[in-house]
Amino acid sequence: MADPMRVRAQVKGTGAEVRVLMAHEMETGQRRDAAGKLIPAWHITEVTAQHNGKPVLTAHWGPAVSKNPFMFFALKSAKAGDKVVVSWKDNRGDSRTDEAVVA
Amino acid sequence: MRRLIVGAMALACVQLVHAQPTTAEGIARYREMLADGNPADLFEAKGEGLWKQKRGPKVASLEQCDLGKGRGVVKGAFVELPRWFADTQRVQDLESRLLTCMETLQGLDPTVIAATPFGRGEQANMEALAAYVSAASRGQKMSLPQGHTKEREMFELGKRVFFFRGGPYDFSCASCHGEAGKRIRLQDLPELTKNPGDGIGFAAWPAYRVSSGEMWSMQRRLNDCYRQQRFPFPGFASDATIALGVYMGVNAKGAESIAPAIKR
Numbered sequence: 001m002a003d004p005m006r007v008r009a010q011v012k013g014t015g016a017e018v019r020v021l022m023a024h025e026m027e028t029g030q031r032r033d034a035a036g037k038l039i040p041a042w043h044i045t046e047v048t049a050q051h052n053g054k055p056v057l058t059a060h061w062g063p064a065v066s067k068n069p070f071m072f073f074a075l076k077s078a079k080a081g082d083k084v085v086v087s088w089k090d091n092r093g094d095s096r097t098d099e100a101v102v103a
Numbered sequence: 104m105r106r107l108i109v110g111a112m113a114l115a116c117v118q119l120v121h122a123q124p125t126t127a128e129g130i131a132r133y134r135e136m137l138a139d140g141n142p143a144d145l146f147e148a149k150g151e152g153l154w155k156q157k158r159g160p161k162v163a164s165l166e167q168c169d170l171g172k173g174r175g176v177v178k179g180a181f182v183e184l185p186r187w188f189a190d191t192q193r194v195q196d197l198e199s200r201l202l203t204c205m206e207t208l209q210g211l212d213p214t215v216i217a218a219t220p221f222g223r224g225e226q227a228n229m230e231a232l233a234a235y236v237s238a239a240s241r242g243q244k245m246s247l248p249q250g251h252t253k254e255r256e257m258f259e260l261g262k263r264v265f266f267f268r269g270g271p272y273d274f275s276c277a278s279c280h281g282e283a284g285k286r287i288r289l290q291d292l293p294e295l296t297k298n299p300g301d302g303i304g305f306a307a308w309p310a311y312r313v314s315s316g317e318m319w320s321m322q323r324r325l326n327d328c329y330r331q332q333r334f335p336f337p338g339f340a341s342d343a344t345i346a347l348g349v350y351m352g353v354n355a356k357g358a359e360s361i362a363p364a365i366k367r
Binding site: 003004006019021023066067068070072 | 144145148149316
């Protein structure tokens with residue numbers, strides 16, 4: 001099972017700032033191991049975010065995104081107590097969903 | 104007169120515009136931006152899970168581990184390590200103490216763990232545990248005890264190891280870290296013979312290395328220093344590495360710990 005994400009959501013003005021730290025290898029598929037064999041690609045392919053159940057973000061990711069990626073986005077209108085849910089899927093079919101409450 | 108003042112002000116403005124941030128300031132700003140999403144957080148969370156998880160042949164957690172402040176006390180333990188432990192009759196640093204707890208509480212074999220390459224198997228767990236324990240003392244000041252004879256002995260030994268020159272480059276730790284203002288490429292090197300300041304040197308490790316995407320404990324940091332000196336690798340959790348920890352830690356007395364930090 002994938003390791004948990006860290007999701008933080010903070011009120012900023014009339015909206016909120018969301019910071020997400022994901023635990024993922026993000027292997028590009030271009031690197032070789034000590035024996036010279038290609039290490040197969042293993043990376044997040046899709047990230048989605050929901051604000052109180054409403055989709056607010058969908059992103060298609062590829063091998064160019066770093067290991068243990070950090071993502072930041074702003075919600076235009078949000079208040080304390082709102083729920084933010086972030087999910088990712090990777091090319092091995094694994095997925096992870098974590099949530100945070102706007103504070 | 105007025106024209107002169109205006110001229111002087113204009114000159115001052117020009118100088119402001121031209122005041123380029125130094126490389127060190129640039130790196131500091133880069134670190135600040137990175138620190139916002141320091142992946143060390145992920146290792147910290149993993150380490151906390153490992154601390155509480157029942158593992159090993161004895162199916163036990165590490166919650167009964169004594170890191171120097173009593174069984175199960177994690178907060179504040181890191182800034183007082185390495186220190187003397189009566190049960191093992193040794194001065195131990197964080198990693199060697201964790202090794203002891205993994206052996207006595209969980210029944211894991213410390214020689215197997217010490218021989219495991221960094222970042223794999225139980226060594227990867229060790230790094231996560233080090234991140235968790237050090238994070239519990241974030242913001243506290245380094246305050247290593249020097250009350251026990253063995254602790255003072257290890258300080259003296261550490262000092263000798265620090266200044267010991269050898270290897271094909273005739274290097275010692277002091278070659279790079281013995282005076283102020285030295286650097287490797289763009290990395291400023293802390294002067295470790297005195298307190299280098301808050302969150303610098305000993306007070307900044309364990310840390311997440313962005314360039315390799317790995318969590319490094321002090322043991323791994325020292326191992327890599329020896330690689331750069333082209334010395335033979337020191338044994339994991341060996342007395343030489345612990346003595347160096349005592350020397351650097353005692354010198355850094357009063358420095359604020361920011362571990363687990365983030366590095367380039």
